[in-house]
Amino acid sequence: MSGLALTLRDPPRQRLDLSPLTPDRLAGLDEAAIAAIELISGNQRLRVGDLFAIAIGDPADLSIRNACDKLDFIGRAMTDGTITVEGDAGAYVGLGLRGGRIHVRGGVGPWAGAEMHRGVIEIDGDAGDFTAGAVPGETKGMRGGLVIVRGNAGHRAGDRMRRGILVIEGSVGSHAGSRMIAGTVAVLGAAVGPYPGFGMKRGSLILSSAPERPSPTFADCGAHDLGFLKLLPQAVGDRSSRLAELWAMPPRVRRFAGDLAAGGMGEILIRRI
Amino acid sequence: MTLVKLAGGRIVDPANGRNGDAADLYLRDGVIVPDPGPGAAIDETVDITGKIVMAGAIDIHSHIGGGKINIARMMMIEDHRKHADAGDGLRRSGGGLYTPTTFVTGYRYAAMGYTAAFEPAMVPANARHAHAELADTPMIDKGCYAMLGSDDFLLRMLANGAEQQAINDYVGWMLQATQSVALKVVNPGGINAFKFNARNLGLDTPSPHYGVTPRRIVAALARAVNELGICHPVHLHCNDLGVPGNWETTVGTIDAAEGLPLHLTHLQFHSYGTEGDRKFSSAAAQLAEVINRTPSVSVDIGQIIFGQTVTASGDTMIQYRNHRHAHPKKWMCMDIECDAGCGVVPFRYRDENFVNALQWAIGLELLLLVEDPWRVFLTTDHPNGAPFTVYPHLIRLLMDRGFRRDMLKTINKHAAAASTLGGIEREYSLYEIAILTRAAPARSLGLLDRGHLGVGAVADITVYTERENREAMFARPDYVFKDGRLIARNGEVTDIVWGATHVVRPEFDQGIEGPLEDYFNRFQTVRLGNFRVTDDEMEDEGRSRLVRHPCRRTTP
Ligand SMILES: [Zn+2]
Numbered sequence: 001m002s003g004l005a006l007t008l009r010d011p012p013r014q015r016l017d018l019s020p021l022t023p024d025r026l027a028g029l030d031e032a033a034i035a036a037i038e039l040i041s042g043n044q045r046l047r048v049g050d051l052f053a054i055a056i057g058d059p060a061d062l063s064i065r066n067a068c069d070k071l072d073f074i075g076r077a078m079t080d081g082t083i084t085v086e087g088d089a090g091a092y093v094g095l096g097l098r099g100g101r102i103h104v105r106g107g108v109g110p111w112a113g114a115e116m117h118r119g120v121i122e123i124d125g126d127a128g129d130f131t132a133g134a135v136p137g138e139t140k141g142m143r144g145g146l147v148i149v150r151g152n153a154g155h156r157a158g159d160r161m162r163r164g165i166l167v168i169e170g171s172v173g174s175h176a177g178s179r180m181i182a183g184t185v186a187v188l189g190a191a192v193g194p195y196p197g198f199g200m201k202r203g204s205l206i207l208s209s210a211p212e213r214p215s216p217t218f219a220d221c222g223a224h225d226l227g228f229l230k231l232l233p234q235a236v237g238d239r240s241s242r243l244a245e246l247w248a249m250p251p252r253v254r255r256f257a258g259d260l261a262a263g264g265m266g267e268i269l270i271r272r273i
Numbered sequence: 274m275t276l277v278k279l280a281g282g283r284i285v286d287p288a289n290g291r292n293g294d295a296a297d298l299y300l301r302d303g304v305i306v307p308d309p310g311p312g313a314a315i316d317e318t319v320d321i322t323g324k325i326v327m328a329g330a331i332d333i334h335s336h337i338g339g340g341k342i343n344i345a346r347m348m349m350i351e352d353h354r355k356h357a358d359a360g361d362g363l364r365r366s367g368g369g370l371y372t373p374t375t376f377v378t379g380y381r382y383a384a385m386g387y388t389a390a391f392e393p394a395m396v397p398a399n400a401r402h403a404h405a406e407l408a409d410t411p412m413i414d415k416g417c418y419a420m421l422g423s424d425d426f427l428l429r430m431l432a433n434g435a436e437q438q439a440i441n442d443y444v445g446w447m448l449q450a451t452q453s454v455a456l457k458v459v460n461p462g463g464i465n466a467f468k469f470n471a472r473n474l475g476l477d478t479p480s481p482h483y484g485v486t487p488r489r490i491v492a493a494l495a496r497a498v499n500e501l502g503i504c505h506p507v508h509l510h511c512n513d514l515g516v517p518g519n520w521e522t523t524v525g526t527i528d529a530a531e532g533l534p535l536h537l538t539h540l541q542f543h544s545y546g547t548e549g550d551r552k553f554s555s556a557a558a559q560l561a562e563v564i565n566r567t568p569s570v571s572v573d574i575g576q577i578i579f580g581q582t583v584t585a586s587g588d589t590m591i592q593y594r595n596h597r598h599a600h601p602k603k604w605m606c607m608d609i610e611c612d613a614g615c616g617v618v619p620f621r622y623r624d625e626n627f628v629n630a631l632q633w634a635i636g637l638e639l640l641l642l643v644e645d646p647w648r649v650f651l652t653t654d655h656p657n658g659a660p661f662t663v664y665p666h667l668i669r670l671l672m673d674r675g676f677r678r679d680m681l682k683t684i685n686k687h688a689a690a691a692s693t694l695g696g697i698e699r700e701y702s703l704y705e706i707a708i709l710t711r712a713a714p715a716r717s718l719g720l721l722d723r724g725h726l727g728v729g730a731v732a733d734i735t736v737y738t739e740r741e742n743r744e745a746m747f748a749r750p751d752y753v754f755k756d757g758r759l760i761a762r763n764g765e766v767t768d769i770v771w772g773a774t775h776v777v778r779p780e781f782d783q784g785i786e787g788p789l790e791d792y793f794n795r796f797q798t799v800r801l802g803n804f805r806v807t808d809d810e811m812e813d814e815g816r817s818r819l820v821r822h823p824c825r826r827t828t829p
Contacts, residue, residue, distance in 0.1 A: 043360065137350030139601050 003061030003082075004034075006052040011068045014042025015090060018064070019073040021048070023081025023100065026059035069109060075102045078119075091128070094121045095135070097145060110154065111135055113147040116164070122239060126151035129173065132166040132185075133159030142166065142183065148239050155193065158185040161203065165235060169242045172196075177205040180266060186232065188242050200259045200266035206232070207270045208246065218258030218268060225252050226269065246271070276301045277757065278315045281322030282736060285703050288328075288712040288725030292704045298326065300732040303756035307728050321736050324751060327707045328724050329388025329733030330664075333714040334508075334538055334573050335655040337378050337410060338392045339403030339417070341585040341615040345656070346372040348603060348617055349583050364766055371582040371656040379412035380766045381662055386735035386750040389414035389723065389772065390661070393457055393508060393538065394587050396420050398610035398797075400451035400806050407774065408816045412760060414733075415817070416454035416718070416775035418508050419447050420587055422490050423464035425611045426792050432483040437496055438782075444497040445781030446789065450805040454718065454775045454822065455505035456498050457538075459587040460512050461490035464614045467590040474512055474590070476525045487512050491529040499533045501779040502824035504719025506534035506571070511543045514591045518547040520556030524563055527570055536717070539575025539654040541636035553628055555635045555692060561642035571717055572643065573650040576636035576667055578659035579624045585617045585656065592616020611796060622659075630688035634681070638692065640671055641699045646708040647716070664710075665747035671701040672743045703739075719822045720775065732757035774817040779824045 004026065017040045026034060034056075035049025048054070060081040064074065067087035075083045077096040085093075088106035097116035104112075107125030113132040127149045132142035133156055141160035148167045155173035158166050161183040171191035180203040187196075187207050194213035197205050206229070229251040233244045253269040279298040284291045299306045309315075336342045346353070352369045358377055360366035367374035373381060382390055395403045395417040407415040421427055421444065430440060444456060462485055463474040469481040476487050495507045511526045513519035523543040527535060537543065540560065548554035564570050581600075586592055589606045592614075596604040599618045606616040622629045636658070643649045651668070655661040670677050681689050689695070701709070715724020722731050734754040740746040749764025760768045786801065793801040811817045 040359070043366075045359075135354075137348065137354075137603075139603060 002057045003063055003084075004057040004059045005055040005063045005065055006048070007055070007065040008052055008067060008071070012041050012046075012051065012070050014044070015070050015072050016041045016046075016051070017073050018071050019076040021062070021064070022075055022078035023060045023062050023083065024079045026062065029059070031056045067106070069107070072109070074104075075100070075121075078102075088125065092135075093123070094119070094147075097121065107151060112149075113142055113145070113166070115141060115143065116145050116147070117143045119145045120239070121145070121147045123147075123149045123151070126170070127153040127157075127168075129154035129156050130159050131157045131168075132161055132164070133157070140181065146236065146239070148236070152189065157187075158183065158205075161185065165232070167236060167240050167243055169240060177203065177266075177268075179262075180205070184232065186243065188246060197256075197259055197266060197268050199262045201262050202265040203267075205266070205268045206253070207268060209272055210270055214256070215259060217261040218256040219260060219264070221255040221257050223252060223254050225250065226255075227251060229253065229269070275316040276306075276309065276314065278318045279326065279734070279736070280318050280320050282324050282326035284726055285325055285327050285707045286712075286726040287704055287708045288716070289727045291726070293325070295323075298726065298734070300734075300754065300757040303732055303758075304722075305726060305728055305730045305732050319752065321752065323739075325703060325737040325739050326726065327386075327735050327737070328711045328715075328726050328730070329735050329753065329755065330386050330710040331714040331718075331720070331724055332382070332387055332390040332652065332655070332661060333650045333718065334393045334575075334652045335390045335661055336392060336394060336585055336657070337390055337655070338375065338406035338415075339395050340399040340609060341394070341587070341617055342372065342656075343402070343406065344605065344615065345583045345585045345617045346374065348605065349619060352583075363769065370662070371660040373660070375406050375409040376411060379410045383412035383753055383755065383761050384764050384766055385662070385665060385748055386737070386753050386761075387413060387661075388733035388735075388753070388755050389416075389720075389775075391415065391454070391718070391775075392417045394418065394420050394459060394510075395451065395453065395457070396587065396609045396613045396615065397424070397447055397451045398612045398799075398804075400453075401810070404452060404774070404806060404811060404817065408811075408814050411769050411771055411816075412755060412766070414723070414772035414775060414820075417452070418455040418457035418505075419451045419453035420457040420459055420613050421447060422458035422461040422494060423466075423613050425465070425796070426789065427490070428462070428465055428480070428483040428485055431485045431489055431493060437493065437500070439785065440493050441497045441500050442781040442785035443789070444494065445501050445779040446783075446785050448501075448503070448777055448779060449781075452774065452776050452806045452811055452819075454777050455503060455508055456494060457508045457510070458491065458494055459510040459613065460514065460590055461487040461494075461509075463487065463512050463590045464588060467593065467614065468608060472590065472594065473516070476512060476522055476529065488525070488529040491526060492531055495530040495533040495535060501781065503777050503779060504822065504824070505717055506536045508536045508538055510538050510586075510588065514539075514542045514586075514588055515545070515595065517545045517553045520544050520546055520560050523560060527563060527567060530569070532569055534569050535571075537570060537572045539652065539657065540572040540639055541575045541577065541632060541658070542654075544635050544639060549691060551627060551687075553631065555631060555638060557635045557638035557642060558693065561639055561644075564648070565644050568645075568648075571648040571650070571713075572639070573652040573654075574636050574640055575652055575654035575658045576640070577622050577629065577632050578653065578663040578666065579622045579629065579633065580659065581619070581621045582656045582659055583617060583619045585615075587613045587615060589614030589616045592618050595620075610798065624684045627685045627688050630685035631691060633684060634688060634692035634694045637670060637677065638694055638697065641694075641697045646701075646705045647713045649709060650714050650717070651706075651709045665744045668701075668706055668710075668747045669742070669744035672703075672706065674698065674700050718775070719777075721822075771816040771818075773820045774811060775820050775822060777824055778821050
């Protein structure tokens, strides 16, 4: 049995909240029941059937086709299954994800993977700000799982991250790993915006290139061969060929401890300096 | 001009001594009118045969507007994400469970039969903001208590030995300038002492900068309120909130008022002893005994109910101390214009926690051991003990001994064993609940035409179907009328109205503006003329019609 496919007919005029459309919530529903689900768009309630063409199939393998950047909350708190997004997605992709896999073939807005606990999010295009971060008011960002951004990511990637792995194959904006509590953020691209690790308490921020402007509150601890870095490509597996390529080289990094303004138990590891 | 007849209800109206007799009520032009006699043209008859009729309920202490509650809303943004209410054409959107938005606050109060709520801690410098928020709070009547007692101007006067008359003038000016209905005092002197690094301030300890004791502040302000003839006594949040052993401070504070009327707010937080292995015990019995023999004192409880909430208080000293208990881990404390302070600390009361469980029991012990229902008011100190939406649950705890004992079995065993609650037989009657939630707060605040169902009273009326499950009964009244208009049906809002704002207008010597103007010019960020909130500002939007309550001066 092939997967369930929802094809967006026209881009919605207002932002559209897709939280109800996850494999676990759609399990066991027939076409009429799916068509009748209400979605909130701006100040209106619209029905799935009016917005999407439905091709019935296994909801554990859900595709959202002809997607656009107005579609928010794709895969919110989903526990199981796969969502494939053909096109771009809006904000909060995989917010609070509990399991399963989301694959966005285009780019995404801010807060992708925010507060996720488990599961995998792959983004083929660029990601917005606060990827794997915490939405305003929350004290913890990503808490587990894996996020891979194949393009570039915006500012504050991994903000307040608590656990898990965020791999950004492209470049990253300012304050990457801000207020990190723990976890790992790896940036493989050439450009790293100013002040990475701002306010980080613990955790590892691994950069391929030196940042545009380093934070003054990090202490240079010299160059090291850190064998444990070989574990990172193992954890990510074949999902990031660039990571595997990079770590085929000896694991030599320059280590900076910080943020000394927030306890200084974290580290920035820079491969080329 | 329409005449509405509420036919056949059972009237529970303690202010007029009526306890469930069946009678008709007639409403015209927003007030209760006499029986027009046979042959009168009745425009509408609502058959409420056998249902319980009470005046609209009044919450005497609920933090629903102003600076700190707005900070709490911003800080607890997850509360709004988790509890979002969509607009529906009638109601506007909003949300938040323990930090409800202004509109939702009004809807929720009205839906459970409340027609008035009073913001009890308005920092004078925030008055304009507080009234603007309350002007966005539909359905209910409102009023604010201006917060003094740690403000530099007053402390300077006391330190310099100012005469009582000058203090009276200052208090009178402030109540008028801030459009208030009563005077609030929070941790007298303590908020100021905190700014000079004190971490506590005993009742008879001179404060570090001004050398003024809390006892002196309480005495001066209780006298000012009394001599200005403000109906509601000083609304006092004592020193040492939450500190084990603070019940003695509370008793001392009653003495400090020197026999003048005094209202002790959220008494539950001020009723702690130091007995037992954990050095934390209930002093509810001792305090209730003192209150029972001191008729000049009234109290509200500040009952806690288990769950997530946020504490918002002017008491920066205590909020700073409690910040390490913040859950989730975020908090703020700040000074506001040398007037007072503001501290917001999120908190989750847990029934398995000894201290929280005992706090829950202490509040109920107080409610059940204070004998005179005219001197105790039902509050959770929203949102500090719990959001106001728990009131129906709290009423059931008071009215239903079996339910109370079942709940007692679910809390921390050691706390349950340390409490006398299980042995208290008292069950509140409907009549007593009507006193606690209507008649007594109206009388205490001087709202002569509210809180009762006599002829001439404003037609704020709630109609319930009597049910054994009191929580279900009080959560969803059949009908709620505000100023004679039907605004809610079966616990759902059906019409939007705007309540009035209650204020007092005490007489005072305008000469106080001389020294005040100088003070404003030297120390404040706004000029005195801009500080004052005018009647026009209040009433311009048409949403905060002023109801001015008379003051009866007791001295020339
Ligand atoms: Zn309060």
